[in-house]
Structure formats: structure tokens, C-alpha cells
Amino acid sequence: MEKKEYETEMIHQYKLNGYNIVMDTYSGAVHVVDDLAFDIIALYEATPAEAIVTMMLEQYANDPEINETEIRDTLSDVEELKANGELFTEDLYQDLSIDLKNRQTFVKALCLNVAHTCNLTCDYCFASQGKYNGDRAIMKFEVGKQAIDFLLENSGFHRNLDVDFFGGEPLMAWRVVKQIVEYARSKEEESNKTFRFTFTTNGMLLNDEINEFLNKEMYNVVLSLDGRKEIHDRLRRTVNGKGSYDYILPKFQKFVEGRGDKEYYVRGTYTGNNVDFTNDIFHVANLGFDKLSMEPVICDPSEPYALTEKHLPDLYRQYEILAEEMLKRGEEGNDFTFYHYMLDLSEGPCIQKRISGCGSGTEYMAVTPWGEIFPCHQFVGDEEFSLGNIWDGVTKPELQGQFKEVNCYSKPECQDCWAKLYCSGGCPANSLHATGSLKGNYEFSCDLFRKRVECSMMVKVAESIREMEAEAMVAE
Incomplete structure (x- = not known):
């Protein structure tokens, strides 16, 4: 699968099953584009417009359907998507993640x-x-x-x-x-x-x-x-x-x-x-x-x-x-x-929900046969993570607070990840078992998660195109 070196956490580009897919991280917009638009988007944020035109003319010199007018029109389309908040959207959620730490x-x-x-x-x-x-x-x-x-x-x-x-x-x-x-x-x-x-x-x-x-x-x-x-x-x-x-x-x-x-x-x-x-x-x-x-x-x-x-x-x-x-x-x-x-x-x-994480230890808890409370079923048996019991309630609010702080904005490794608003920072139990820290990153799991998101997006894109084509046939 081809990926472009200019990709940042603001967008994610990939090719799969014949589709050129561009995802905007913070708006959630997903675009299916042609090869020219795909290549222009990869260069857009780091390269002046005139340089992009020159580069595309050289790259597509043997394609009779692509000329300077087509390239400039595509550049205008990219600019419009950015102006409409559907491409290269800024991260507006950092402060919200801080507020969520203090929520009841x-x-x-x-x-x-x-x-x-x-x-x-x-x-x-x-x-x-x-x-x-x-x-x-x-x-x-x-x-x-x-x-x-x-x-x-x-x-x-x-x-x-x-x-x-x-x-x-x-x-x-x-x-x-x-x-x-x-x-x-x-x-x-x-x-x-x-x-x-x-x-x-x-x-x-x-x-x-x-x-x-x-x-x-x-x-x-x-x-x-x-x-x-x-x-x-x-x-x-x-x-x-x-x-x-x-x-x-x-x-x-x-x-x-x-x-x-x-x-x-x-x-x-x-x-x-x-x-x-x-x-x-x-x-x-x-x-x-x-x-x-x-x-x-x-x-x-x-x-x-x-x-x-x-x-x-x-x-x-x-x-x-x-x-x-x-x-x-x-x-x-x-x-x-x-x-x-x-x-x-x-x-x-x-x-x-995308920011606050899975909710373990705060909105979701596990109870043992003896009534002891743990942050989730994967922590059961680890007394270090016992939160209390069902009669006295949570007796370790400071431990519960640690789980409230676990999200995609509290993990340094998540900051440049295009999929962070889909996984919310991943599983704290997996992080703990792999790295020794609730805020660590289990890279193997992250890699698989990103791949699943790519594939699921492709499936949804293909299904949407199929539905539109079927509707068009009916309209004719």
C-alpha cells in the first residue's frame, strides 16, 4: 500500500482495492479522489502552489488528459475543501480533553x-x-x-x-x-x-x-x-x-x-x-x-x-x-x-466519547464473585488495581483518577497518529501489560487497529459508491 512522505497527523492518505482514499483527521471527512488529486494533496501543505503545478506537469507529462488547467482546477478543489473544513482541519479538541479529565x-x-x-x-x-x-x-x-x-x-x-x-x-x-x-x-x-x-x-x-x-x-x-x-x-x-x-x-x-x-x-x-x-x-x-x-x-x-x-x-x-x-x-x-x-x-x-477513552475505571467496572471492584475484566486479580467494593464503593479515587486521564491526548505516542479519534487512546490494560504504564502504547495493537480502520473505510467507501451507482441506474 502506497503512502506519501508528506503525510501528517492532519490527514491520512492510502491506496486500497483500487481506491485513493484521503481522510481528514479532525473533521472525520473521507474523500475518494483520482491520482492527480491524491498527489496534489500529498504535497499541498508543504509545497508552494506554483511548484506543485510544475511537479505535476512533469509527473503527468505522458498523460494526455492532464494539463495545466486540470492541475490548477484540482488545486482549487483542494483549497475549497480546506476552506470548508473538510481537509487539513486544525485540532480543536486539545482543550476539551483537558476539561474531560475534570468531569464528574x-x-x-x-x-x-x-x-x-x-x-x-x-x-x-x-x-x-x-x-x-x-x-x-x-x-x-x-x-x-x-x-x-x-x-x-x-x-x-x-x-x-x-x-x-x-x-x-x-x-x-x-x-x-x-x-x-x-x-x-x-x-x-x-x-x-x-x-x-x-x-x-x-x-x-x-x-x-x-x-x-x-x-x-x-x-x-x-x-x-x-x-x-x-x-x-x-x-x-x-x-x-x-x-x-x-x-x-x-x-x-x-x-x-x-x-x-x-x-x-x-x-x-x-x-x-x-x-x-x-x-x-x-x-x-x-x-x-x-x-x-x-x-x-x-x-x-x-x-x-x-x-x-x-x-x-x-x-x-x-x-x-x-x-x-x-x-x-x-x-x-x-x-x-x-x-x-x-x-x-x-x-x-x-x-x-472519541476523546475520553473506553471508560474503564470510571463508567465501566468489573465485579468479582466476592464483590471487589476493578477497572475492567482485564485488571481482575491484580490487587494493585482494586478500586474498592460494591458495599463501600470506590475507595481509591486517586486510582480512578488515573483512568480518567487515559485518552489519546494524554499519550505522547498518540499525538501524531491519524487514527487517534477512532481508538481514543486504545486499551489501558493492553498498554499496562505491554509497557508497564496505563499511558504507554502497545505498538503492535496500534498497528493492527490502524489497518482495520483503513480497511473498514475502504469497505464503507465501496458500499457508498455502489449505492450511488444503483440509485443513478434507477433514476435513469
Whole structure:
């Protein structure tokens, strides 16, 4: 993929799948341009206009369609885009990021670790096979009830409250899950709040009764499947060492068949064992699932399945292959959704959300089976990051303040990044584990994120052009 040396954090230019794409960082405007405009934009801010004309005349000397008039007209178009605030827009958000550090925050989401135990022994599990490097445990209803009360008492102006049932394997705490949901529903009318529940499961314990309840009560359900049988079974095994693919696949298919139009995701993890992870995504799509996610493994670099910088060129190409195949399948009428390509170019998150970060430790927290509060599920078990408990609330406001300050303007490495308003500074847990600091940058993750944004923009551009062409045909 070609990139220009004159690129700055104010714009980002790249070529992909036959499109010349120019993104303006601070306005969010995305432009699809011809080769001449692409080259002029690359030079525009650092080169006088007359010099650009001379350079373009030399560069396109053998192109009969490009002359001085065409070049000057294109320069005028670029000038107009800049005047309209759609190109080379200045950063107006630095001061806003400072104000956000001092804002009062309210909790709007809890991750309830209802089960610190699991019936699988996945090698790459960040939760140490569900135990979070501690004792196995199941959350008692009294703890879950108090967690709901804590959320209600600390939710402030938030009307929609999110609760994610997590583990380990939350189906191993099935009885308490039902009790917590029932209790939360009983509090909705009097509190004038609405609960949205999410459930993440490996599928081993799914049955008709559970399916019915999940489809009735869960706003979203995440199903863990890594792709092809040989890939899935290599790292996702039962306690007896057997692969789980053959057992869970029919359960997932039956569950999704009864899900209707409600949200779900089949979520996989790819590792150094399957750098060709698009084959796993396409395998899952071919099984009939149409809402998919595939995440890179986060683990110690010494692990045999770890992803490293040497894999990046192959991974970049895989994301391009995925984007191209999604467009192809869309034309054929058998499209699917990929979580990381769900990009809204017309609106998207508000600027406050883009700047303030993921909300861990402030608007989002995780609760252990014992009622201890952590900034998110990836910090659970690390006592240095224990925020307090659901009875006493947050007892370490200074620690919470550190998370409030983590955003794309507090990280030096983010300042020149064109994608910073899409990632909001990235994952604090990944930063901590990779660099030892919440404000550090996990470069490998940043590189993959930028590539996903490029590919998702290309998909949206291609889809928009396709829609406009179809509308034009209808109008004729």
C-alpha cells in the first residue's frame, strides 16, 4: 500500500482495492479522489502552489488528459475543501480533553464475573482458565444483588445500564444469573432505568431452557468459536484435553437459529497458529453465522502461539482479503458483519466519547464473585488495581483518577497518529501489560487497529459508491 512522505497527523492518505482514499483527521471527512488529486494533496501543505503545478506537469507529462488547467482546477478543489473544513482541519479538541479529565463520571456498565471457574482449559485465556490467578468461585446472589444496587446508586443521569455476565464460564453460575436478571428487572420501573444484559459463553452448557432465557433477556450474546476445527481444538480444549468444536458447534447453530433478529456475535481469537485467520472467519460465515468478530491474541511474547511484529505484513494482507471478500459477498447477497469494520463515516461516536477513552475505571467496572471492584475484566486479580467494593464503593479515587486521564491526548505516542479519534487512546490494560504504564502504547495493537480502520473505510467507501451507482441506474 502506497503512502506519501508528506503525510501528517492532519490527514491520512492510502491506496486500497483500487481506491485513493484521503481522510481528514479532525473533521472525520473521507474523500475518494483520482491520482492527480491524491498527489496534489500529498504535497499541498508543504509545497508552494506554483511548484506543485510544475511537479505535476512533469509527473503527468505522458498523460494526455492532464494539463495545466486540470492541475490548477484540482488545486482549487483542494483549497475549497480546506476552506470548508473538510481537509487539513486544525485540532480543536486539545482543550476539551483537558476539561474531560475534570468531569464528574457515573457508572453505566458493569462486568459481573459471576464465575471464576471454567469447563474449558484454553491455553491463551487471560483469566488463567477462569480463575484470574486466584481461587475458583461462583458469585452468590447477595453479591449480584448488591452489584445491581451499586450500579443504580452510581449511574447518575444514565438511563440505559449495561450488565455483562462474564467468567470463566458464566453458565456455570446459571442459577445466580437468572436471579440477578430478575432482580434488576424488578428495579427498572421504580428507578426509571433500563437494563441491557450481555452474555459471553463457550457454549458447553447451552440447552433449550438456557437458549430461551438468553433469547428473551439478553441484549447481546457472544459465542466463543475460533474458526476451523483444527484451529479451534488446538487451544480450546475441555478439562479432559479433548477439543470442544464438535460439541459446541451444533449448540451455537441451534441457538442462533432461535435468536431471530436479536444481537449476537461469534467471537474468535487468532494466534500465531492461524495467521491466515480470514480462513477461519470465512469458515464460520459459511456455517451460517453472519455477525462475526476475530481478535488477535494478547499473551506473553514467549508463548509458542504469540503474535509478533514479524506477523504484521501477513496480518495486514489478511485484513485486506477480509474487506475484499466482504464486498464480494455483499454483491452476492450473502454478506456478514465484522465487528471491527462497523464504522459510521457520517456520524459515529460524539467527540467527547472519541476523546475520553473506553471508560474503564470510571463508567465501566468489573465485579468479582466476592464483590471487589476493578477497572475492567482485564485488571481482575491484580490487587494493585482494586478500586474498592460494591458495599463501600470506590475507595481509591486517586486510582480512578488515573483512568480518567487515559485518552489519546494524554499519550505522547498518540499525538501524531491519524487514527487517534477512532481508538481514543486504545486499551489501558493492553498498554499496562505491554509497557508497564496505563499511558504507554502497545505498538503492535496500534498497528493492527490502524489497518482495520483503513480497511473498514475502504469497505464503507465501496458500499457508498455502489449505492450511488444503483440509485443513478434507477433514476435513469
